[in-house]
Amino acid sequence: MASGSVPPPLLASARLTVDLSALADNWRTLAALAPGAETAAVVKANAYGIGADRAIRALTAAGCRTFFVATPEEGGEARVHDALAAVYILDGLPPGGARTFAGLALRPVLGSMAEINEWATWKRGGGAGDCAIHIDTGMNRLGLTPDETRALAAEPGLVAALKPAVVMTHLASADTPASPMNEAQRARFEALAALFPGVPRSMANSAGILLGPPYQFALTRPGIMLYGARGAEGRPPLKPVVTAEACILRLRDVPAGATVGYGATQSMARPSRLATLGAGYADGYLRSAGSSNGRAGAHVLIGGRRAPLVGRVSMDLMVADVTDIAEAREGDWAELFGPNLPIDDVAAAAGTIAYELLTGLGRRGANRYLGGPGG
C-alpha cells in the first residue's frame, strides 16, 4: 500500500482507511464459527475507533440485528443508524434513566440490585422495554454477584417484571484458551443462568467464540475481531479493516552518532537516511512505539519493506530509518499498520494491545471508507 502513486487526499499527511466490506466479512466469518448462536456486534467507543455510524450501517446490511455499546450516548447514536436493532448498554442503567432508555428502545444490561429494582419499578408502572441481566463470574467490574443472582432468582415476581431478554456474563481470559479461568467461569455461568429458565444466554466475546460451542450459547458478542485484530496465526481468517498511513515529509542523511528527536534518546550507529513521517501521537499513534538506545520500537512499511522507528514519537511527527530502503521518496506513503503490517504487531511493539491503538485513532486525519452500503 505504501506507494508514491497515491496522491494525498486533501493534502493530508496522515490518513486512515476503513474497509467496511472487510468489516462485514469478518462479522460473517465469526457468525459462521457459531452457527447455533445469533451473532451480535460490539460497537462501543465509536466502533473501536473506526466510526460507529458507518460500522453499524455496514453490519446491519450484513445481517447483524443486535448491537452492544458502553454508554447511553453511544446507544442513542446507534439508534439513529439502525431504528430496529436491539441495542444493549453494557454500563447498565444510570439512576433515573429508565424513561430515557425506553424512549430510545435502549436495553440496559442490569448489573446491580439497584439497577434491577429501578427497571422493575419502571416495568411494573407500565413502562416498556427489554433488558439483559449481567452476572459477574470473575471480572469483578459490573454484574450481579453469585449471591445477588440467587437472591434475584428467588423472587419470581421480580424476574417476571423484568422479563429479561438475555442473561449474560463476560470472560476474563478468553484470549488465553489454556487458562482454567475459562472453564471455571463457564461452569459458574451455567449454574447461575439455569436459575432463569428459558432466557437466552450470552458469554462469548471475540476470543470466546474460538473457545468453541460450549462457550457460544445463544448470543455471541464479538468486538475486536470484527475490526481485524487479535486473530492468531490466521485463525479465524480475519481481514484487515483499518489501514493507517503517514506521508514521508522529509528525507535526511545524517552521520553516525547523530541523535533523533526529543530527548536525543536514539543515536544512529551508522551513517543513516531518516524519513520524517507526518503522523504522531496526536493522530492516535502510540508514543510508546518509539525507540531509544537499547530498546527497539515499532516498524512502519515503506516501499513494501519494514523500516524501524527511531527516537521518540512526537505529537505530529515520527522518524523511520530508511537507510536500507533506497527507493523511499518524499511524498511516499508509509503504512503504519494495515494489510501488510498487522496492527497486533505494532501494538505489541508499543507494549499494548490493538484495542488501545484502534480506539485512540481518528482524532485527526482524512478518513476514507471503502465498501459498505452507500459507499
Ligand SMILES: *Cc1c(COP(=O)(O)O)cnc(C)c1O
Ligand atoms: C467489549 C466487550 C465485548 C467485546 O470484546 P472483544 O474482545 O472486543 O471481542 C464483549 N462483551 C463485553 C461485556 C464487553 O465489554
